[in-house]
Amino acid sequence: MSLGGSRRQAPPRKKLTYEKPGLTEDEIDEIREAFNLFDTDGSGTIDPGELKAAMQSLGFETKNPTIFQMIADLGHDGQHIGFEDFLDAITQKLGDKESRDGIQKIFNLFDDDKTGTITLKNLKRVSKELGETMTEEELREMIERADSNGDGAITAEDFYQIMTKKTFP
Structure with missing residues (x-):
């Protein structure tokens, strides 16, 4: 008996959408892309081996030990990690970008030398890690705009003020 070429097609897959207070849909999509790289x-899940290999291949061990440790801790018990758990862990570790505590955690990622300020050197490093191609002049201008006392560095309070403004001066 011939089916005559009439094959039943599976219904189109519905894209799963996730909501997370403090994160935009685009930010969640970016975290999803990172998750998919690890998977x-x-x-649809990440095992500890995939996680460690992906993090090492991206150079996080040396580039950003904080992020490496944060993500490596996800798979510490040998369990596979689904996207929701991954998203929860990322947002829990980084915090809500609109709360003072969350903004402080983001500030700390910039302030890798633990000076209590973000300097041109810190900004250059983060820019490079994120693959941004900004000139030194553009980075200096960013610091000047955020630096409240003119010392060439951004304090945690300066950073908080900039992050909570709706427009950048």
Whole structure:
């Protein structure tokens, strides 16, 4: 008996959407893209081996030990991690970008030398890690705009003020 070429097609997959207070849909999509990079076998979960290999290949061990440790801790018990758990862990560790505590955690990622300020050197490093191609002049201008006392560095309070403004001066 021939089916005559009439094959039943599976219904189109509905894109799962996630909401997280303090994160935009675009930010969640970016976290999803990172998750998919780690999920090398396409299973929808990340096992500790995939996680460690992906983090090492991206250079996080040396570039940003804080992020490396944060993500490595996700798989510490040998369990596979689904996207929701990954999203929860990322937002819990980084915090709500609109709360003072969350903004402080983001500030600390910039202030890798623990000076209590973000300097041109810190900004250059973060810009490079994120793949941004900004001139030194553009980075200096960013610091000047945020620097309240003119010392060439951004304090945690300066950073908070800039992050909570609706427009950048």
